Amino acid sequence: MRADGRGGWSVLRDAVRTQLWPIPAIGIGLAVLAGVLLPRLDARIDDNLPPAVTDYLFGGGADAARAVLEAVAGSLITVTSLTFSxxxxxxxxxxxxxxxxxxxxxxxxxxxxxxxxxxxxxxxYALTVLRTVRTAADDQELFVPQIAVTVAFGLAVASVFALVIFLAHLAKEIRVETMLATVHRDATGTLRRILSDRDSAGPAPGVPDIPASSEVVAAPSSGFLVWIDEPALVRVARQADAVLTITAPPGSSLIEGVPIGACWPRRGGTFDAGSLRELQDGIAAAIHTGPERTAAQDVAFGLRQLTDVTVKALSPGINDPTTAIHALGHASALLTELVDRDLGPRILGDDDGPIRVVLHRPGFADLLDLAIAQPRRYGADDPAVLGRLFQLLAEVAWQATDQDQRRSIAEQLGRCRVTTDAQPFDDAERAQLSRLADQVIQALAGRWPHSA
Structure with missing residues (x-):
């Protein structure tokens, strides 16, 4: 498999997308530009405009124009402060x-x-245009930029509508259902971008074993592994005629100097000191860390967010099992999407075939455990939460495509049953949970249970 050079662009796009300042900064720049150019346009064409046009433009004098622009500027900075708050x-x-x-x-x-x-x-824009308004008292030629002031009025009206729509949007965004749907959508986009379909991936080449004589690849800095520059890794491995493996997937917490992989000569033997130092420097330059996890290459980040919401909802301070159940529903949808994806190690090589880089990624069992382990522990005393976990396992089992996936589901089923048996539920609750557990077994056998 060839290296994907889009990783850096994905990281840059994610970094810009998750910052509040880029679009406002662009808006300010365009507004200042318009505030400079429109008064110049006014100076050229205002005297030649037909009455049919000037009837709709600002018709006041210089003092009125200044009053309008000052009112727009003063009110908008107040509204902006409210919006930020x-x-x-x-x-x-x-x-x-x-x-x-x-x-x-x-x-x-x-x-x-x-x-x-x-x-x-x-x-x-209002401040920029304000500086161009002149009165006769200023010992200059009277100038009122009619078009520019009219545009300022239009922008003020548009801002009022934007404020109303913003408040409605904010009321929608703070609802937990909207937040969960947003996390689900972003996570689905990430896994579809990062992971290929299982059917289109083709037969996976064998992962080379790490020889005992291999050299350690250490983390270049502390932080979360944000992204890996795949083309750069392949390039340095080719130059050193080496094979290297990175065992820490994106999203892992790295500590500077602690091993995250290994490298060794492709044709056997050992590296000389200069070649090894050059290879390790090249690997360090291709490993990028940051202060927080991102969705650029981290396929587990969406599930981590959903699991965090589930666990937070189950905490004694929040005590909202309904939200936990909703979050588990979204986790189930992500897991059913993952069963059809290639979750094995990502193997990169030269065009002519030799393997150069092996990048480890979380497997299906890891992701399933991420979605279930903590909710099972913190929701152990709530039969509704345990019931939703059994339903999640049944839904994923129905979509499971190979024996390894079914084995992981069966293992999680056993752990959920042990947790259920340890709780002081009444007979009706135990019977209901037992039926839900049996449905998982039926789904694993390819029979969808129709009874509740």
């Missing part, structure tokens, strides 16, 4: 009520970014 409150709510990992989802909300861009752009 509401956004910060929403971020705090998402962090404390659901999960700190959801902050990236909120900050990437394009509607919020555009709204802030409209407000700040209108403010910057």
């Amino acid at each position: 509401l956004t910060v409150v929403t971020l705090q709510l998402a962090s404390s009520q659901f999960s700190p990992r959801l902050l990236r989802t909120f900050s990437s909300d394009r509607f919020v970014q555009i709204t802030l861009g409209v407000f700040l752009g209108t403010f910057a």
